Amino acid sequence: MPTNLPPEYYDAEERYRAAVTPEEKAARLEELLSTIPKHKGTDHLRADLRRKLSRLKSEAQGGKKGVSRHDSAFHVEREGAGQVVLVGPPNVGKSALVTALTNAEPEVAPFPFTTWTPTPGMMLVDNVQIQLVDTPPLHADYVKPQLLDLIRRADLMLLVVDIQAEPLEQLDETAALLAEHRIVPAHQLGSAQGRARCLPAIVAANKVDSSRWDEEFAVLEELVGNDWPVMVPVAATLPRNLDRLRWALFDGLELIRIYAKPPNREADLKTPYVLRRGSTVETFASRVHKEFLEKLKCARVWGTGVFDGQMVGRDHVLHDGDIVELRT
Ligand SMILES: Nc1nc2c(ncn2[C@@H]2O[C@H](COP(=O)(O)OP(=O)(O)O)[C@@H](O)[C@H]2O)c(=O)[nH]1
Ligand SMILES: [Mg+2]
Incomplete structure (x- = not known):
């Protein structure tokens, strides 16, 4: 089963790799875990990382307290x-x-x-x-x-x-x-x-x-x-x-703002979802609600590169300012 990891995962992974102390590693790993969408395809990966996390946490507790307090300001x-x-x-x-x-x-x-x-x-x-x-x-x-x-x-x-x-x-x-x-x-x-x-x-x-x-x-x-x-x-x-x-x-930062439009209602243009550039309808759906991700069939998009209300598939790449109505 494909893991379909979002771009946030790879960024978080890079930061995890850069971490040095066990405290920092544990914090970065928690962050990494939070970027992984929860579905069957990622079961193994999540279990694996959680095991690593608990090991790091006990390592961090065994370490010198003074050092970690010194680091915490940074x-x-x-x-x-x-x-x-x-x-x-x-x-x-x-x-x-x-x-x-x-x-x-x-x-x-x-x-x-x-x-x-x-x-x-x-x-x-x-x-x-x-x-x-x-x-x-x-x-x-x-x-x-x-x-x-x-x-x-x-x-x-x-x-x-x-x-x-x-x-x-x-x-x-x-x-x-x-x-x-x-x-x-x-x-x-x-x-x-x-x-x-x-x-x-x-x-x-x-x-x-x-x-x-x-x-x-x-x-x-x-x-x-x-x-x-x-x-x-x-x-x-x-x-x-x-x-x-x-x-x-x-x-x-390569961010884009996407606005959710509930069916038969106006989009809320005050509170964008912020995604990475290159994100698809699927990424957006997973951000709105993980239930959407499973049930998502298609979406209607108003914005860049589409005609108003165009029906698009899960893989459609979104642009800054797009309005999206998810269809399940
Ligand atoms: N003329 C001028 N002075 C500035 C400007 N920005 C900051 N300063 C001054 O530069 C000095 C150093 O600023 P500071 O923010 O403490 O520098 P830092 O050490 O890089 O954090 C202070 O005296 C500021 O008032 C600016 O846009 N123009
Ligand atoms: Mg300063």
């Missing part, structure tokens, strides 16, 4: 449709960005190394919640392993540089440090060696306060070329271009 529970971790040198405005974009209030200060532990906050893009995680700076003098693990577990990294302070050097240095620890932006996949963690990455050039800095940004874009295809000029404290950054993050 263990940010994933919430919302995706987790974005901000990465960069000190003083570029990572905390200011998280403050401007989310409900969180990490400390922002004119001197480096104000942020010691990761601080998560929720950002809204349309009605989709995306988690941003502010982090201590990534610094060549001392690379904290827990910070690297935090980055490995994320869905996307937002590299932040300061347009007013040698942004190209900052970007190159950050990328080099990450690469050294086998964390590679997905768009540079070709350069990944061995078992690197590949994740989507975009760049925010912060402190682009005025047209003078717009010009600097244009120069930076020119220099960077195709190395960093998605780079957004922003100013956290003005604020400037924050909506553009929000949507760049939404796109970078």
Whole structure:
């Protein structure tokens, strides 16, 4: 029987692989289990993983308590449709960005190394919640392993540089440090060696306060070329271009919003289901209710690539903004 695993599974699996401590492994494994649809085809897999989980849990309890408490600050529970971790040198405005974009209030200060532990906050893009995680700076003098693990577990990294302070050097240095620890932006996949963690990455050039800095940004874009295809000029404290950054993050996470339409009723356009790009009617059905998945015969779709209300099969690939009526 086919297992039909959703794309979320493979992401979660990658994060599980990247986990180091038994505590972290157990948490990632629980997350992995939650992505597996419950049907006959996945019985074996689920049983197998549950056995592994109970072994890891007892291992974690036997381990040193002090160590796990130390790690827990760097263990940010994933919430919302995706987790974005901000990465960069000190003083570029990572905390200011998280403050401007989310409900969180990490400390922002004119001197480096104000942020010691990761601080998560929720950002809204349309009605989709995306988690941003502010982090201590990534610094060549001392690379904290827990910070690297935090980055490995994320869905996307937002590299932040300061347009007013040698942004190209900052970007190159950050990328080099990450690469050294086998964390590679997905768009540079070709350069990944061995078992690197590949994740989507975009760049925010912060402190682009005025047209003078717009010009600097244009120069930076020119220099960077195709190395960093998605780079957004922003100013956290003005604020400037924050909506553009929000949507760049939404796109970078490869998310789509799908609206459920009950038969003979209007769709609820306020609360989208958030799926990964490439998801099918079948994935959507499994998200709405597992009962739907079993009974699903076809669906009607309003949106991209279909005529209004077109009847489609289970394998039909959905697009951002589609309205779907499931038929059982
Ligand atoms: N001019 C300007 N200053 C900013 C901007 N964003 C942040 N800053 C300032 O840069 C300094 C460092 O910011 P912070 O968020 O603490 O940097 P972090 O170390 O990367 O978290 C603070 O003095 C902020 O007020 C911006 O868009 N423009
Ligand atoms: Mg900070």
